[in-house]
Amino acid sequence: MFTYLKLTNFKAWRTTGGIALKPVTMLLGTNSSGKSSLIQSLLLLKQTAQSPDRTTHLNLGGDELHDYFSFGEFDNVLTQGTRTPRQFSIAFAFQRQRPARVRAGSFEAAYGQTSSGGIAIQELCLSTDGRRFRAIRRERGAYSVMVDDEPQPRGKGRHLAPERSIAFPAEAISLLEKDGPLLEDLSLAIRRELENIVYLGPLRRKPERDYVWNKSMPGEVGSDGHRAVDVLLSSALTRNGEQSAIIEGVSNWLARMKVADKLEVHQISRSTRYEVVIHRDGVAANLRDVGIGISQVLPVLTVAHFAPAGSTIILEEPEIHLHPLAQSVLAELFVELSRKRQVQFIVETHSEHLFRRMQTLIAKQQITPKDAAMYFVEREGKAARMRPLELDDFGRVKNWPEGFFGDALGETREQTALAIQRAKELRARDGNVPG
Incomplete structure (x- = not known):
């Protein structure tokens, strides 16, 4: 689980300051404010850690099949107006829930542009259990490898350049002698945390009328949710208890949201094709023929049950096309499954209903403020600004941002004033009508 994140000179962020990440973390705020x-x-x-080229320092994307985003060039990532040094940095900390050789650690890397226009790590720092390993870029692409507070580097040279942002090369590991295995374990733990990120974007693919099942469980749902139905098919058509629980869980949550009574998979004749059937109010319909809200939330529910324990599930606008009650129930999904399945949710949302239910769940003590974090992101001029929302034990926000989710009280006040004014006008008009 990620426990901390900090960005400096990264896109809209001069600095985020230290962001505490909890089992359920919600990012709220205005459009184009910096949440994404x-x-x-x-x-x-x-995507850098998964790059096929181990010598790359940062993979800005461009491969539509394997990359999540194409970030463009260095200047597209660097905050506009950044002066010397022209660098941006990313830092995070993590804590592993399963028994592991490295239970917790941190990562921090600063990136700059080379004379040829590429991106190179200026400094990489990996830490765990009070130990610190650094790779610092010197002239002409050479790196110094430093350990803890030792005044002299363990080694220098171009051959000591970091790999894929998260690892030191084999030459550096050998150079560190007895400290080498710890650094290897730390790099592997960081890689595992990044690999365990499961991302579902705001635009999910529309459903098909029927699907072919290849008799295997897919490795992932996909950033647009296109493999979600494959997961449901495997869950419904295999006898593996853990896999079978996925479709049952998804069906139960659809019922709790009151968007369907249940979900089933039907074989079409004796072919290899199957359809997803939605039952509601005694009517069975193909997934393609029901409201789009069901097909859009289906990948959200699927990934919440499918992601392995220890995963960090990142969701953008999970509430899209859902009615208010269903949006509210999403908060219950995140709270219950984060605890039951030991997964972390980082959710970017515009839903007031989802947020309000989170407040209620805190008030009902189904989750405590120490296990939930909510942030409001807004623009301050050209830069993004982060406001941690301070909630008490009853879910009340102590530092409510101005204009947050509109002004419901103000709208009610204005409606009441208009109603009174109109009543007066009607009485005055009726009083002037000749008898």
């Missing part, structure tokens, strides 16, 4: 940049920073590191 927070998510993209982790996905940038994930």
Whole structure:
């Protein structure tokens, strides 16, 4: 689980300051305020860690099949107006829930532009259990490898350049002798945390009328949710208890949202094709023929049940096309499954209903403020600004931002004033009518 994130000179962020990440973290705020940049920073590191080229320092994307985002060039990532040094940085901390050789650690990397226009790590720092390993770029692409507070580097040279942002090369590991295995374990733990990010974007693919099942469980749902139905088919058509629980869980949550009574998979004749059937009010219909809200939330529910324990599930606008009650129930999904399945949710949302239900769940003590974090992101001139929302034990916000989710009280006040004014006008008009 990620426990901390900090960005400096990254896109809209001069600095985020330290952001505490909890089992359920919600990012709220205005459009184009910088919320998505927070998510993209982790996905940038994930696609870098998965890059086939181990010598790359940062994979800005461009491969539509394997990358989550194309970030463009260095200047597209660097905050506009950044002066010397022209660098941006990403830092995070993590804590592993399963027994592991490295239970917790931190990552921080600063990136700059080379004379040829590429991106190079200026400084990489990996830490765990009070130990700190750094790679610092010197002239002509050479790196110094430093350990803890030792005044002299363990080694220098171009051959000591970091790999994929998260690892030191084999030459550096060998150079560190007895400290080498710890650094290897730390790099592997960081890689695992990034690989365990599961991302579902705001635009999910529309459903098909029927599907072919290849008799295997897919490895992922996909950023647009296009493999969600494959997961449901595998869950429904195999006898594996853990896999079978996925479709049952999805069906139960659809019922709790009151968008369907249940979900089933039907084989079409004796072919290899199957359809997803939605039952509601005694009527069975193909997924293609029901409201779009069901097909859009289906990947959200699927990934929440499918992601392995220890995963960080990042969701953008999970509430899209859902009615208010269903949006509210999403908060219950995040709270219950984060605890039951040991997964982390980082949710970017515009839904007032989702937020209000989170407040209620805190008031009902179904989740405590220490396990939930909510942030409001807004623009201050050209820069993004982060406001941690301070909630008490009853879910009340102590530092309510101006214009947050509109002004419901103001709208009610204005409606009441207009109603009174109109009543007066009607009485005056009726009083002037000749008898």
